[in-house]
Amino acid sequence: MTSPRLDTATIGIISAEEAHLAHNYHPLPVVIARAEGSWVTDVEGKRYLDLLSAYSALNFGHLHPAIVSVAREQLGRLTLTSRAYHNDQLGLFADALAELCGKDLVLPMNTGAEAVETAIKTARAWAYRVKGVAADAATIIVADGNFHGRTTTIVGFSDDPTARDDFGPYGPGFVHVPFGDAAAIEAAIDENTAAVLLEPVQGEAGVVVPPEGYLRRVREVTAARNVLFIADEVQSGLGRVGYTFACEREDVVPDIYVLGKALGGGILPVSAIVADRDVLGVIRAGEHGSTFGGNPLAAAVGLRVVEMLSTGEFQQRARALGEHLDAALQTLVGHGVTAVRIAGLWAGIDIDPAVGTGREVAERLLGRGVLVKDTHGQTIRIAPPLVIRATELDWAVEQLRVVLQA
Numbered sequence: 001m002t003s004p005r006l007d008t009a010t011i012g013i014i015s016a017e018e019a020h021l022a023h024n025y026h027p028l029p030v031v032i033a034r035a036e037g038s039w040v041t042d043v044e045g046k047r048y049l050d051l052l053s054a055y056s057a058l059n060f061g062h063l064h065p066a067i068v069s070v071a072r073e074q075l076g077r078l079t080l081t082s083r084a085y086h087n088d089q090l091g092l093f094a095d096a097l098a099e100l101c102g103k104d105l106v107l108p109m110n111t112g113a114e115a116v117e118t119a120i121k122t123a124r125a126w127a128y129r130v131k132g133v134a135a136d137a138a139t140i141i142v143a144d145g146n147f148h149g150r151t152t153t154i155v156g157f158s159d160d161p162t163a164r165d166d167f168g169p170y171g172p173g174f175v176h177v178p179f180g181d182a183a184a185i186e187a188a189i190d191e192n193t194a195a196v197l198l199e200p201v202q203g204e205a206g207v208v209v210p211p212e213g214y215l216r217r218v219r220e221v222t223a224a225r226n227v228l229f230i231a232d233e234v235q236s237g238l239g240r241v242g243y244t245f246a247c248e249r250e251d252v253v254p255d256i257y258v259l260g261k262a263l264g265g266g267i268l269p270v271s272a273i274v275a276d277r278d279v280l281g282v283i284r285a286g287e288h289g290s291t292f293g294g295n296p297l298a299a300a301v302g303l304r305v306v307e308m309l310s311t312g313e314f315q316q317r318a319r320a321l322g323e324h325l326d327a328a329l330q331t332l333v334g335h336g337v338t339a340v341r342i343a344g345l346w347a348g349i350d351i352d353p354a355v356g357t358g359r360e361v362a363e364r365l366l367g368r369g370v371l372v373k374d375t376h377g378q379t380i381r382i383a384p385p386l387v388i389r390a391t392e393l394d395w396a397v398e399q400l401r402v403v404l405q406a
């Protein structure tokens with residue numbers, strides 16, 4: 001963990017943390033103390049460009065003034081009521097989010113995994129109450145390489161051994177197909193199929209973009225066979241790929257949007273599923289909920305996030321900056337990089353094993369003031385805040401070039 005360039009304050013804080021913190025993460029050796037926009041500052045005052053944005057939870061950057069101000073204002077008035085009572089923020093948030101999605105109803109939760117669980121429950125209830133599937137027979141089709149969160153149900157249909165192994169027994173009712181193959185979905189659908197659950201772009205898998213036409217074909221097949229299409233847009237949605245939703249890349253509208261991460265404005269966990277009344281209307285009072293879901297602080301922040309997205313400015317930035325980043329990253333292919341996958345301002349960069357592992361490259365970039373995250377051994381993943389400047393991206397790519405040559 002410790003390396004010579006770490007100062008004593010940093011080493012002290014990391015050792016103290018390791019004494020009593022479960023080892024479910026392996027963070028890079030940097031201790032962040034403050035941040036603003038695209039930049040973070042460590043305990044010794046060193047600055048780093050944040051190219052991860054907390055896995056897209058910080059799409060608007062750190063401490064965006066418009067989000068912080070609404071959060072501060074709400075903190076002075078009301079933070080939590082539980083859904084046992086109404087609060088004066090939740091309805092406004094639900095209206096705005098439903099309109100952004102072009103759907104009727106919103107069910108608010110907190111984390112992405114909870115929203116995925118909510119979508120699973122909704123799809124099953126819809127299968128029994130609307131479609132007429134026999135009791136407890138409903139299935140959901142999922143893709144190989146998926147990442148939908150960390151609950152026991154969700155890891156049960158992961159095919160990543162690190163996420164899944166030793167956490168069984170796993171819940172039944174999930175059918176795997178290869179990602180990017182719509183014909184496999186068509187073949188897997190039977191009378192018990194409630195839904196197809198997909199990430200429109202697989203984030204955790206390393207920014208895996210499906211072949212052109214895939215989402216359109218999935219939409220056609222699910223509509224024709226009376227199966228719900230659930231799009232897990234927790235990471236791909238809310239501006240990241242240059243559109244409000246990654247499904248818009250193919251002009252596709254799913255039955256259920258699953259949203260999270262950036263919905264909380266980088267301040268607190270806010271998630272939701274959004275669907276029309278004929279789907280989400282199946283959930284009756286008392287059947288599902290969350291103590292914190294829809295709390296007024298979350299709703300005020302979520303409302304501001306939706307307002308910021310409704311101008312299209314951030315989506316446009318992501319698209320333009322993504323093209324800029326793509327051009328810069330392509331110059332590294334064959335020079336320490338074996339492949340680049342990109343969707344909007346979101347990239348998976350495969351590192352040539354001759355240069356090192358993804359983790360090693362991430363550590364070397366840390367030494368040069370750039371924060372990224374490795375995934376699956378040889379890949380580094382970047383998802384810069386959408387407020388980043390083109391010149392900052394250029395500088396970061398130059399640091400990567402130096403690191404790859406070293």
Ligand SMILES: *Cc1c(COP(=O)(O)O)cnc(C)c1O
Nearest residue numbers: 111112113147148149232234235
């Ligand atoms: C991060 C993520 C989740 C889980 O969100 P949490 O807030 O960590 O529970 C679910 N789906 C996708 C696609 C994600 O990227």
